[in-house]
Amino acid sequence: MAVNKCVKYLLFFFNLLFWLSGCLILAVSIYLRVSKGGNKITDQYFPAVNLMIAIGAIIMVLGFLGCCGAYRESRCMLLLFFIFLLIIFILLVAAGIAGAVSQNKMQDWVNEQLKSLVPLSSQPQSVINDLENLQKDLKCCGIVNGKSDWTSVPESCRCNYTISATATPGAECGSDRYYSTPCSTRIVNLMKENMVIVLGIAFGIAVLLIFGLAFSMALYCQISKKDGPTTNA
Template sequence: MAGVSSCMKYSMFIFNFLFWMCGCIILGVSIWMRVSKSAQEDLNIDSSLFAAVDLMIAVGSIIMVLGFLGCCGAMKESQCMLILFFIGLLLILILQVVAGILGAVYKSQIETTLNKTLLEEAKLLQAATQDSQVFQEKFQKFEKMNQCCGLVKGYEDWGSNFNHAYGNFKICECAQKDQNTDLCILNSNRYIYKRPCGVVIIDFFKHHMVILMGIAFGLAFIEIVGLGFSMSLYCQIQRK
């Protein structure tokens, strides 16, 4: 009877140990972001982003469990653990493929929904309620940081609030170093940023979608390697 390849066994262990370590790091950082007030302040995490942090906690936990199953299955030559690892990794790969297909199919609808959301948010810039004022103050910081104005129509989105000031800085007002650049236009005797922030937000999503696709392809390759390792080792143990 053929024995189990030591090279395959230890390669499987090292692969899954690194996989498990990644899960530990993701889980640890995610829990720190979720419970630490200082982390939330430093990273500017509010309640609207907690869902993303919770998702990271779930992902880190799943990766840790799969890494543990892979490591123990390889070292103990456990067919049960290896098949559980294989099934879990295969399900993740299938979910990635389905998510990619849905993203491609509904891409135009996602862009339409994003544009509708921007139009709804733009109404808050013209409102005078207490909640809208909190949003306006935060958005003004976003404008200064990203050198943009308004969300869809530029300064028009602010309506009658356009001439208000937050601190010593008027809404959409260009920094002095930017006043003679293509970023600014002259309006009501002051220079303001001409690019709507909606363009910045959409470009941000498009840029990060490319990054996410690259990460997804990289993960898919790693997952396929893991599937190959686990099934090869499983078959060797079965023939032993």
């Protein structure tokens, strides 16, 4: 029985796109890692860039394995490709479910990651600079307990008023004209806002993985049937 060329080349081009997407993820992740615009606080305690680098590398390896398996009609490569895709699919679904149901515990987790920085004024100057940049960007003050996390409250905690001294403070400002929300709360809000996007991307990847699983198993079965009579002869 001849191998269906349509299935073979569909799997090949699927894996080529899979490999290219891995290259793109890896390139963007490395650029973010080596660029000087990163914040050491978020990089250290929320290592999303490191995770993206790992994901990009894994996708590249799997894409290469799938391309070679499809082109050479190698049952061993196709079986390995199928197994790894299945593992990634299961992990992706599990991570998506865990992320969706654990949003209520997100604040506690973020606080746990960041509370080691308190008191903030005792940190090295490079960390303090990153903290102040974080406060300016997110319009927050302190990490867990607000401005009380600082021994001496920095100017970055002060609300930016461009009107008069008697102007009514914005919703993010306290009566003392300091940002009233700790940065951990701002970080959690950003994570929750982006959760829908992340889950949507995860769903799209899961659909692609299903196609990859179907194509690889179909080609594997066809190659097995083709090689069967030769093996028995």
